[in-house]
Amino acid sequence: MGSVLQSLVDRCGGLVTRAVAAQVVPESTLRGACHAGRLVRVLPEVYVDARLVPAGVDGQSVLARLSPELRRRAVLAYAHGRGALSSVTALDVWGLRAQPADEPVHLDVPADSGIRSRPHLVVHHRLGFAVARPHVVTRSGVPVVRLERALVDAWPELPPVDRPAPLIRAVNDRLTTPQRVFEALAAAPRLTDRAELRTLLAKLAAGCRSPLEIWGHDHVFTGPGMPVFQRQVRIQARGRSVYLDVYAEPERVDFELDGATTHGDRRQREVDLRRDALLATRGILVVRFAHRRLVHETDEVRREIVAILASRRQRSPTDR
Template identity: 45%
Template sequence: MLISDGGDWALRRWQHLDVHRELRRLADNGHGVVDRAEALAVAEHLVLDRALAGGALVRVCPRTYLDRARIGERRARLAAAVRYGGEGAALSHTTALEVWRLPAPVDGPIHLVVAEGRQPRGAAGLRVHRRRGWEPADMVVRDGFPVTRLERSIVDSWPLLDRGLQRAPAIVAVSERRTTPGRLRSALAAVPRLAGRRGLAQLVGLLERGCRSALELWGCERVFTGGAFDRLRWQVPVPLAGGTVYLDAVDPDSGVNLELDGAAHHAGPADRERDLRRDAALLALGYTVVRFTYARLTTEPGTVRREALAAMSRRTGRIS
């Protein structure tokens, strides 16, 4: 009898080890994620409870668990949130910006959007947004994750971002030609009650004028405003021998090209040599290039403004 009991105990022990291997297989196949329903399809409640109590699996969302070895992986946590959300759920807001590889904080909560009436609720580190009229067509797959479309991600994130970062996603997306100001404006129109929408609408307006960097936005808003500056054309494409270049701001009446030189691309000797060659090529086409550094634009806006106006007044119209 004792031998039989011992044999039965050993058999049950090995069976449980087999079941644990099944939980491990589920986790490995699911990027570290296991949901309760699939776990109970291969293991008894007691086995799952022991895996949770022992820390092999960690509860990260209701009925959704993560392999302890991957608890610190951001992608694994995103996968867990999507699994918890179920069919039709998508990463949204600043989390979607992260997946789109646009400037966004990566230490905040994960944002998930689902259709209105769905049951998923928020949890620690997870915010669930229920959206009326939400359809699968409103999301795309990016880097393996379902996410809201790029333009809607930028719009939704606007009220959540700190002031210093708020404009960056839209500026980067437009400057890299991943979207257009017009598409951003359409996405903004779909969210009429967005907190702070006036500020985003103003940014889109500046992007529509042609501004493509934070420094250009500064110049357009703080320096080159009103009067003769209203006729400036921003980001004007000009074909040169080495390819098309984009001029920061051009006065079509005088042919003056105002260049706003940020430190990132105009700091070293090689940058200076490149700028000189480009300026000479533009001069041959009838442009006069006037350059202003970041330091001067931000600390001497009045002086920069006067110098720009003087340059524009001395030239006669040669650029159509």
């Protein structure tokens, strides 16, 4: 590869398009670099420095062998400004789920763009789509669809066991709200497994903020004998904001759901004790249930909850 072309490829981070190369070298130089194995064509009119293309297995596309960052740059170069990363690829850019190397890149483009899917690249043609706000934002320096759209479109692409985590994290990190995702879902009436997504959104809107809280919502804190609880209630205590997992306000009882990872963590235990003592200054009783008990002793936990609430109701107003 000629020094001029090599310098251009280096300045462009190991990737060059035919249109950019044509500005500095003749077409024959580009063809010669490919023939000599110095450049590798990864998509139509998109070339990558061969040193950045690892050896692959039989049948694996060149695009699949690139690093995630280079793979996305190649796809965006192929779209030539007419596409934005979407679906599970967008979730990776948003920092909500690392996309495995064996998953194809997803790209949203206008319906009339003429851009086609390729090996390891899935192109979605969208009516009314434009690579501009409000459809697209720039994140980590690349165009990506809005988070709510990415969460909805990625739902059927993910294995069922992996679906809740990105949505729960997005809400917990305050990147979005259940209501905004509901609005995006309304624009996808034929989405696969749409009902399951609506159910999860309803639980998040009710205040559930973890898979364990969702388990508790479904199996422990609803049903016969259970009052209507509040979830993720914000309490001010001595100048601090404390959030309560499952709160029975009339009885002033906070039920905390401790995940499996907190078991045996001394530092977390100390934090919990300080927090519980702080809430006691507000007259709030904290009752903690471990992951194991919630999942394996569900009926016994339900009976304890009912008994605790009944006991608190029986207390005289002067005792509170």
